[in-house]
Amino acid sequence: xxxxxxxxxxxxxxxxxxxxxxxxxxxxxxxxxxxxxxxxxxxxxxxxxxxxxxxxxxxxxxxxxxxxxxxxxxxxxxxxxxxxxxxxxxxxxxxxxxxxxxxxxxxxxxxxxxxxxxxxxxxxxxxxxxxxxxxxxxxxxxxxxxxxxxxxxxxxxxxxxxxxxxxxxxxxxxxxxx
Amino acid sequence: xxxxxxxxxxxxxxxxxxxxxxxxxxxxxxxxxxxxxxxxxxxxxxxxxxxxxxxxxxxxxxxxxxxxxxxxxxxxxxxxxxxxxxxxxxxxxxxxxxxxxxxxxxxxxxxxxxxxxxxxxxxxxxxxxxxxxxxxxxxxxxxxxxxxxxxxxxxxxxxxxxxxxxxxxxxxxxxxxxxxxxxxxxxxxxxxxxxxxxxxxxxxxxxxxxxxxxxxxxxxxxxxxxxxxxxxxxxxxxxxxxxxxxxxxxxxxxxxxxxxxxxxxxxxxxxxxxxxxxxxxxxxxxxxxxxxxxxxxxxxxxxxxxxxxxxxxxxxxxxxxxxxxxxxxxxxxxxxxxxxxxxxxxxxxxxxxxxxxxxxxxxxxxxxxxxxxxxxxxxxxxxxxxxxxxxxxxxxxxxxxxxxxxxxxxxxxxxxxxxxxxxxxx
Numbered sequence: 001x002x003x004x005x006x007x008x009x010x011x012x013x014x015x016x017x018x019x020x021x022x023x024x025x026x027x028x029x030x031x032x033x034x035x036x037x038x039x040x041x042x043x044x045x046x047x048x049x050x051x052x053x054x055x056x057x058x059x060x061x062x063x064x065x066x067x068x069x070x071x072x073x074x075x076x077x078x079x080x081x082x083x084x085x086x087x088x089x090x091x092x093x094x095x096x097x098x099x100x101x102x103x104x105x106x107x108x109x110x111x112x113x114x115x116x117x118x119x120x121x122x123x124x125x126x127x128x129x130x131x132x133x134x135x136x137x138x139x140x141x142x143x144x145x146x147x148x149x150x151x152x153x154x155x156x157x158x159x160x161x162x163x164x165x166x167x168x169x170x171x172x173x174x175x176x177x178x
Numbered sequence: 179x180x181x182x183x184x185x186x187x188x189x190x191x192x193x194x195x196x197x198x199x200x201x202x203x204x205x206x207x208x209x210x211x212x213x214x215x216x217x218x219x220x221x222x223x224x225x226x227x228x229x230x231x232x233x234x235x236x237x238x239x240x241x242x243x244x245x246x247x248x249x250x251x252x253x254x255x256x257x258x259x260x261x262x263x264x265x266x267x268x269x270x271x272x273x274x275x276x277x278x279x280x281x282x283x284x285x286x287x288x289x290x291x292x293x294x295x296x297x298x299x300x301x302x303x304x305x306x307x308x309x310x311x312x313x314x315x316x317x318x319x320x321x322x323x324x325x326x327x328x329x330x331x332x333x334x335x336x337x338x339x340x341x342x343x344x345x346x347x348x349x350x351x352x353x354x355x356x357x358x359x360x361x362x363x364x365x366x367x368x369x370x371x372x373x374x375x376x377x378x379x380x381x382x383x384x385x386x387x388x389x390x391x392x393x394x395x396x397x398x399x400x401x402x403x404x405x406x407x408x409x410x411x412x413x414x415x416x417x418x419x420x421x422x423x424x425x426x427x428x429x430x431x432x433x434x435x436x437x438x439x440x441x442x443x444x445x446x447x448x449x450x451x452x453x454x455x456x457x458x459x460x461x462x463x464x465x466x467x468x469x470x471x472x473x474x475x476x477x478x479x480x481x482x483x484x485x486x487x488x489x490x491x492x493x494x495x496x497x498x499x500x501x502x503x504x505x506x507x508x509x510x511x512x513x514x515x516x517x518x519x520x521x522x523x524x525x526x527x528x529x530x531x532x533x534x535x536x537x538x539x540x541x542x543x544x545x546x547x548x549x550x551x552x553x554x555x556x557x558x559x560x561x562x563x564x565x566x567x568x569x570x571x572x573x574x575x576x577x578x579x580x581x582x583x584x585x586x587x588x589x590x591x592x593x594x595x596x597x598x599x600x601x602x603x604x
Contacts, residue, residue: 080482080483080504116522116525116527117483117504117506117522117527118463118506118507118520118527118550118551119375119376119594119595120376120389120418120419120432120462120463120476120506120507121460121462121463121476121483121506123389123396123416123418123462124416124418124432124434124439124460124462125460127415127416127434127439128460131437150394150395151395151396151416152373152391153396155352155373155375155391156373
C-alpha cells in the first residue's frame with residue numbers, strides 16, 4: 001500500500017516538474033511569438049489531465065490513511081462482557097463522524113475474544129460484541145445496510161500469548177472497511 | 179460398517195464349557211471402591227514366523243488396561259498349554275486372578291484365532307472362542323474378544339467399538355479428525371483449510387455435525403460419514419454447537435438469526451422444527467440426556483454462563499449449577515445420571531461432574547494447565563477431554579473410578595474438542 005502511495009507521489013512530482021518546465025518553456029516560446037495551435041492544444045490537454053491526476057492522488061492518500069487508522073483502532077471489552085466501555089464510546093463517536101462523511105464505505109465488524117472460556121461460548125460472546133458496536137453505530141445514524149458482522153470467537157487472536165496484555169488485546173470488535 | 183465386518187468374518191463360536199453360562203458379576207462397576215482385576219496375558223502362540231502373536235497379546239493387554247477395570251500383567255511370560263492350565267502357578271507367581279491365552283495361525287491371508295479367558299481362583303474356563311477371518315480383521319477380532327471379557331465380568335460391552343472425533347490444529351487451520359477409542363488410526367474427516375470445530379455424533383454414529391468457517395462465518399455442517407455428503411445450516415448470524423438428540427435423527431444447535439443466540443431443534447437434514455429456548459442472553463452448547471426429552475445447555479440469563487436443564491416436552495427450565503461464575507461445555511452421560519462440564523475459576527478451566535438432579539458436585543481435574551471439553555465414553559466409565567497439562571492442547575482420558583489420566587494420542591499440532599461416539603456395533 002505504502003509502496004503504491006510512494007510510487008504515486010513520485011509520479012506526481014515528476015509530472016509537476018514537467019508541467020513547470022513546460023510552462024516556463026511555453027512562456028519562452030510565447031515571447032518569441034512562434035507557437036503553433038497544435039502545440040497549444042496538446043499542452044492544454046496535458047495540463048488538464050495532470051491537474052486531475054494530482055487531485056486524485058492527494059485524495060487517495062488521505063482516504064487511505066484514514067481507512068487504515070479507522071481499522072487499526074479496535075473497540076476493546078472487559079472479560080466476559082459485551083458492554084461498551086466509556087473510553088471506547090468516545091472512539092466510536094469519532095468513528096461515527098467519519099462514517100457519516102464517507103457514506104459510500106461499508107464495513108464488517110468482527111467480534112473477537114480472549115481464549116479463556118470455551119470456543120462455543122466465545123463465538124456467541126464475539127457475536128454480541130460485534131452486535132453491540134453495530135447497534136451503537138445504527139443508533140448514531142449509520143445506515144444498517146452498510147454494516148455486516150461476523151464472530152471469530154477465540155479463533156483468530158491478534159496476540160496468541162497467554163497473558164493479560166494479550167487477552168486484553170484480543171477482547172475486541174475489529175473493523176474491516178470494504 | 180461393523181455389521182459388514184461381522185458378515186465378512188467367518189465366525190465360529192465354540193462353547194468349551196457349559197458352566198460358563200452362569201452369569202457372575204466379577205466387577206461391580208458402580209462401586210466407588212472398585213479395584214482393578216489383575217489379568218495375566220502371556221504371549222500368544224503361533225506357528226507363524228511373524229510377530230503377530232506377540233502383537234496380538236499386546237493389543238489385548240492395552241485394550242483391557244484402557245477400560246480402567248483391569249491391570250494386565252505377565253506380558254513377557256509365555257505358556258506351554260493354552261487349554262490345560264496349571265492355575266496355581268499364575269496365582270503364586272504373579273497374583274493374577276484372570277488369565278487370557280491365545281493361539282493364532284496364518285494361512286493365505288486368513289487368520290484363525292483361538293482365545294480363552296480363565297478364572298484362576300475358581301480354576302475354570304469363562305469364555306472360549308475361535309474366530310476365522312481376513313488378516314486385516316485381526317484387531318477387530320481381538321477387540322471382539324475384549325468386549326466378551328468385559329461383558330462377562332462387568333455386564334457392559336465396553337467401549338472397544340467406539341470412535342473419538344476431535345479437532346486438530348496445524349498452522350492456524352482446524353480440521354476434524356476421527357480415531358479409534360484408544361487413539362489408534364487418526365485420520366482427517368475434513369480438509370476445508372479453514373477453522374472447523376465442535377464435532378458431535380449422531381445417535382447411530384452415521385453422521386457428524388460440526389461448526390465450520392469454511393464459508394467465512396460460523397455455520398453448521400451435517401456430514402454423512404457413509405457417503406461423505408454434506409448439508410449446511412447457514413442462517414444469518416452464528417450457527418454453532420450442534421448436538422444430536424439421543425434416539426432420533428434430530429439435532430439441536432445454537433442459532434442467532436433472531437438476534438439472540440437461542441437453541442433450536444432441527445431435523446437431521448438441517449430443517450428447523452422448533453425453537454427450544456426463549457431466554458434473554460446467550461444460549462449455547464446443548465447436550466441431550468439418553469431419554470431424548472431433557473437437555474442441558476449454557477445460558478447467560480443471570481449475567482454469567484451457567485448450566486440449565488430444559489425439558490423438551492414440558493418446556494420447563496431449571497438451573498443446574500450455582501457454584502462458580504463460569505460454567506460451560508456440559509456433556510450428559512450416556513448412562514443418564516451425571517453431567518460433566520467445565521468451570522473457570524482462578525483463571526484456569528477444570529472439569530467437574532454433577533448429578534443430573536444438581537447434587538454431588540465433584541471436581542475431576544486439578545492443576546496443570548486448562549482442562550476442557552469433556553465427552554463421556556458410551557458406557558459412562560471414562561471421559562475424554564482436551565488439556566494443556568503438557569504444554570500445547572492434547573487429548574486425555576480420565577477414568578471415573580480411579581481418576582487416573584493418560585494421553586490418548588500423540589500427533590503434531592494441537593488437539594481439542596473431543597467427542598466420543600456411541601458404540602458402533604450393537
